[in-house]
Amino acid sequence: MAQITLAADGTLQVPQHVDIPFITGDGIGAEITPAMQQIVNKAVATVYAGERSIRWIELMAGGMAYEKVGTYLPDETMDAFAHYHVGIKGPLMTPVGGGIRSLNVALRQGLDLYVCLRPVRWFRGIESPVKHPERVNMTIFRENTEDIYAGIEWEAGSPEAKRFYNFLAGEMGVNKVRFPHTSAFGVKPVSEEGTKRLVRSACLHALRTGSSHVTLVHKGNIMKFTEGGFKKWGYEVAEEFGGRIRMDDCIADAFLQNALLKPEAYDVVATLNLNGDYISDMLAAQVGGIGIAPGANINYKEGRAIFEATHGTAPDLAGQDKANPCSILLSAVMLLEHIGWTEAGRAITDALEATFAEGIATADLARFMDNGQAVGTKAFTQALIARIG
Ligand code: NAD
Numbered sequence: 001m002a003q004i005t006l007a008a009d010g011t012l013q014v015p016q017h018v019d020i021p022f023i024t025g026d027g028i029g030a031e032i033t034p035a036m037q038q039i040v041n042k043a044v045a046t047v048y049a050g051e052r053s054i055r056w057i058e059l060m061a062g063g064m065a066y067e068k069v070g071t072y073l074p075d076e077t078m079d080a081f082a083h084y085h086v087g088i089k090g091p092l093m094t095p096v097g098g099g100i101r102s103l104n105v106a107l108r109q110g111l112d113l114y115v116c117l118r119p120v121r122w123f124r125g126i127e128s129p130v131k132h133p134e135r136v137n138m139t140i141f142r143e144n145t146e147d148i149y150a151g152i153e154w155e156a157g158s159p160e161a162k163r164f165y166n167f168l169a170g171e172m173g174v175n176k177v178r179f180p181h182t183s184a185f186g187v188k189p190v191s192e193e194g195t196k197r198l199v200r201s202a203c204l205h206a207l208r209t210g211s212s213h214v215t216l217v218h219k220g221n222i223m224k225f226t227e228g229g230f231k232k233w234g235y236e237v238a239e240e241f242g243g244r245i246r247m248d249d250c251i252a253d254a255f256l257q258n259a260l261l262k263p264e265a266y267d268v269v270a271t272l273n274l275n276g277d278y279i280s281d282m283l284a285a286q287v288g289g290i291g292i293a294p295g296a297n298i299n300y301k302e303g304r305a306i307f308e309a310t311h312g313t314a315p316d317l318a319g320q321d322k323a324n325p326c327s328i329l330l331s332a333v334m335l336l337e338h339i340g341w342t343e344a345g346r347a348i349t350d351a352l353e354a355t356f357a358e359g360i361a362t363a364d365l366a367r368f369m370d371n372g373q374a375v376g377t378k379a380f381t382q383a384l385i386a387r388i389g
Contacts, residue, residue: 004085004339006303012085014339021057021080024064025090027313028323033090035325035381040332042385043347052341057084061103062092073103078110081306088307088335090328091314104308108144111304113297114194115201116142116276118310119334120283120293125356127368128288136263136287139209141202142276144297146194147226149273153186161185190226190272195233201300202270203237203245209268214238216249217271217279230272252279259283284310291364294330296338305338307331321376324362326352329384351387355380 002015024033037056044052059077066072072095081087092103107113118140122133130136154161164185168174177183199216206214216235220228231249238247250258252275258265259282271279284293291311298305309328317323329348336345355361359371360383366372375383 003083004303006085010301010303012303012339014341016052017055018053018339019055019057019084020335021059021084021087023059023061023077023087023089023092025309025313026062026064026093027091027315027318029062029090029092029309029313030318031321031323031377032309032325032328035377036088036328036332038381039325039329039348039351039384039388040336040344042388043336043344043351044341046388047344047347048341052344059087061089061107066095073106073110078107081107081111082302082304085303086305086307086335086339088328088332089309091309091312093313093315107306108297111297111299111306112145112302113299113304113306114143114145114197115296115298115300116140116144116273116280117296117298117334118142118276118280118284118293120280120287120289122287122289123353123356125353125359125361125369126288126292126365128286130260130286133287136259136283138259138263138266138283139205139268140276140280140283141198141205141268141270142280143194143198143271143273145273146189146191147273148186148188149277150187150189152189154184156182156184188223188226190229192229192233195230196237197301199234199237199270200240201298202268203241203247204300206268207241207244211267212244213246213248213267215255215266215269216247217252217255217269217275218249219252219275220249221251227272234270255279256282260286288368291324292326292330294327294334296331296334298338305335307335307338321378322363323377324364325377325381326362326365347388348384351384354387355383 003019005013007013059080061073061077065074094102121137165180202214206212216231218227218231220231238245284290293310295310296305296307311327333345333348359369359373362380363374366374
């Protein structure tokens with residue numbers, strides 16, 4: 001076995017027998033993560049007939065890490081993700097108190113994973129609230145490190161908010177704050193570097209996947225320098241590709257309408273952090289897939305990527321054989337595509353499509369299917385494994 005490395009030209013070097021680190025995750029993580037591994041192992045073994053394989057390297061994080069070593073996110077876990085480059089994680093509980101806002105945010109920030117990648121597509125058999133969910137096939141590139149999400153804000157009435165307002169009024173000549181003494185304040189940093197590395201990743205993805213179309217989604221009409229800057233810098237990136245990228249842009253509110261009315265008009269979407277948060281969840285809901293949506297956080301420059309279940313730990317279902325493993329499984333398909341093992345990913349999505357078409361799914365999905373037959377996590381996993389075989 002060997003680890004993935006990054007070549008001088010920035011491409012990933014993936015050995016035939018590869019080490020992939022994983023975090024099991026809290027709550028239902030103990031059920032869905034092993035299910036995902038069994039299915040992936042079966043697909044890789046079947047498709048590559050033993051020529052390729054994955055050795056799974058377990059890393060600690062979350063409740064399990066806290067119990068064993070007294071910390072929710074050990075340094076060794078961060079170091080290992082950096083070392084192995086590509087990994088996958090189950091859901092992690094958010095510790096209450098202790099100064100940690102979220103383990104996921106800590107991982108993203110610690111490894112500077114600046115792209116939140118969310119592909120959105122529909123699976124036949126899955127109930128959707130729209131008439132033509134099959135027309136949705138988009139990949140969202142959400143900026144992951146900047147914007148109002150950077151966490152720079154001050155509570156109303158705090159000495160910091162007062163000081164910040166005094167600076168705005170006294171030194172910057174700002175007199176537009178309607179209720180200055182009861183206002184909270186937040187700062188929205190959007191940089192040229194941050195924008196360009198995100199949009200460049202979106203353009204390269206569009207070229208890699210055979211589409212050349214990238215749409216910038218922003219509110220540059222209102223926030224002229226932050227979101228307007230995103231648009232301007234985004235178009236500058238398109239110029240670097242010398243006409244190979246077909247770029248357009250759309251104001252965020254119009255995009256939300258258009259994505260519902262003519263979703264086929266969009267392919268790869270690059271957007272800022274907050275817009276991306278709304279857009280990813282709306283599109284996932286549009287294909288009925290909010291509970292099974294996959295995702296990844298990626299730093300293409302350093303070659304680091306963590307694929308993840310996008311839902312939480314579902315403590316209400318933990319240990320009952322009811323959890324749906326599809327979010328982490330589809331994230332694993334993204335991982336396989338990311339390392340170039342596309343055929344194994346395809347074998348999994350083919351098996352999923354056929355299994356859903358027969359109405360076989362966990363209860364959260366089966367209850368909305370006309371021919372739905374609810375099965376447990378284990379039986380669903382076995383149905384997929386049997387189909388891949
Ligand atoms: P949740 O996603 O865990 O649960 C919301 C609802 O969705 C519940 O009814 C749950 O049963 C259902 N659900 C979630 N995943 C499911 C699955 N795979 N199969 C079937 N049903 C599923 O959100 P929550 O209850 O708000 O959060 C619980 C914990 O998870 C919190 O500690 C939260 O901070 C954490 N969380 C982690 C992540 C992450 O690691 N990416 C994301 C969201 C929440």
